[in-house]
Amino acid sequence: MNTLKICDVSVVYPGSEGGESVAALSNVNLAMEQGDLVVALGASGCGKTTLLNLIAGFISPTKGYLTLGNSTVKGYPRVVCGQDIGDEITGPDAGRGVVFQKHALLPWLNVIENTALGLKLQGMDKIARRQRAAEYLKLVGLEDFHQHKIYQLSGGMQQRVGIARALANDPKMLLLDEPLGALDALTRESLQELLLDVWRETNKMMFFITHSVDEALLLATRLVVMSPRPGRITHQFDLDFNKQFLDCRDARKVKSSPEFIAMRDQVLAIIHGDELAIA
Numbered sequence: 621m622n623t624l625k626i627c628d629v630s631v632v633y634p635g636s637e638g639g640e641s642v643a644a645l646s647n648v649n650l651a652m653e654q655g656d657l658v659v660a661l662g663a664s665g666c667g668k669t670t671l672l673n674l675i676a677g678f679i680s681p682t683k684g685y686l687t688l689g690n691s692t693v694k695g696y697p698r699v700v701c702g703q704d705i706g707d708e709i710t711g712p713d714a715g716r717g718v719v720f721q722k723h724a725l726l727p728w729l730n731v732i733e734n735t736a737l738g739l740k741l742q743g744m745d746k747i748a749r750r751q752r753a754a755e756y757l758k759l760v761g762l763e764d765f766h767q768h769k770i771y772q773l774s775g776g777m778q779q780r781v782g783i784a785r786a787l788a789n790d791p792k793m794l795l796l797d798e799p800l801g802a803l804d805a806l807t808r809e810s811l812q813e814l815l816l817d818v819w820r821e822t823n824k825m826m827f828f829i830t831h832s833v834d835e836a837l838l839l840a841t842r843l844v845v846m847s848p849r850p851g852r853i854t855h856q857f858d859l860d861f862n863k864q865f866l867d868c869r870d871a872r873k874v875k876s877s878p879e880f881i882a883m884r885d886q887v888l889a890i891i892h893g894d895e896l897a898i899a
């Protein structure tokens with residue numbers, strides 16, 4: 621089974637040119653399984669992206685370790701506290717798909733070429749990779765846009781291509797760093813629905829970062845709230861508003877329920893309390 625374990629992880633960035641080092645994360649513990657949609661919320665600079673970068677294998681922890689399935693993630697000792705924690709993954713790989721706020725697509729390639737890019741880099745032949753890319757473009761509603769250039773697409777459509785490209789590699793987990801942050805409100809709502817459809821269809825583990833409390837509550841199976849720097853996970857909530865939404869397809873109805881409003885108030889109180897503490 622696919623599982624991610626983050627065990628007592630801290631990250632300290634060294635100061636540049638004699639400057640002070642930055643303690644970004646402190647003693648973070650988190651476990652995820654297949655089908656979990658974990659959303660991280662917290663004040664700006666609390667270490668959300670640092671946590672995502674660790675999971676993706678872009679950076680290494682200063683202390684602690686991460687495991688994905690039977691493998692340790694990038695650069696960690698195979699044996700920890702006398703226990704063998706498995707083979708090492710040597711860094712970012714196709715098993716962890718990443719979607720950024722800015723789509724990071726290549727403007728000189730068309731939609732299907734962008735979607736198939738990771739498969740091309742893995743050496744998959746052209747027919748097979750185009751077939752696979754077409755499947756995922758259909759999943760995100762872009763089956764009629766294969767030949768379009770990226771600049772011919774709206775921001776929301778570009779993000780759909782980014783999601784299809786990440787999924788085309790069939791990753792064990794999808795890591796999404798504020799993927800909807802730059803979109804207008806209506807497009808953002810339609811992509812929230814799309815992501816939930818993709819999540820239900822694929823049953824992938826997803827780790828999602830946002831600044832929007834409403835978005836976090838609507839999407840998450842588990843919400844983790846992080847403290848200001850050095851980031852720690854201070855609260856975790858198991859939620860099922862996403863299943864309520866998928867049943868009724870009416871975000872306004874879900875968001876106006878007494879349970880949603882109470883949870884929103886509770887989470888906002890935590891975040892505002894944290895912000896006041898550092899003001």
Ligand SMILES: Nc1ncnc2c1ncn2[C@@H]1O[C@H](COP(=O)(O)OP(=O)(O)OP(=O)(O)O)[C@@H](O)[C@H]1O
Pocket residue numbers: 633634642643644662663664665666667668669670671849
């Ligand atoms: N490569 C780096 N070198 C030094 N400091 C860094 C580096 N990357 C991030 N930081 C610092 O670490 C802290 C955590 O940054 P991070 O981007 O993880 O926070 P965040 O919660 O994602 O922020 P935001 O919500 O504003 O995107 C910040 O103080 C940031 O300035």
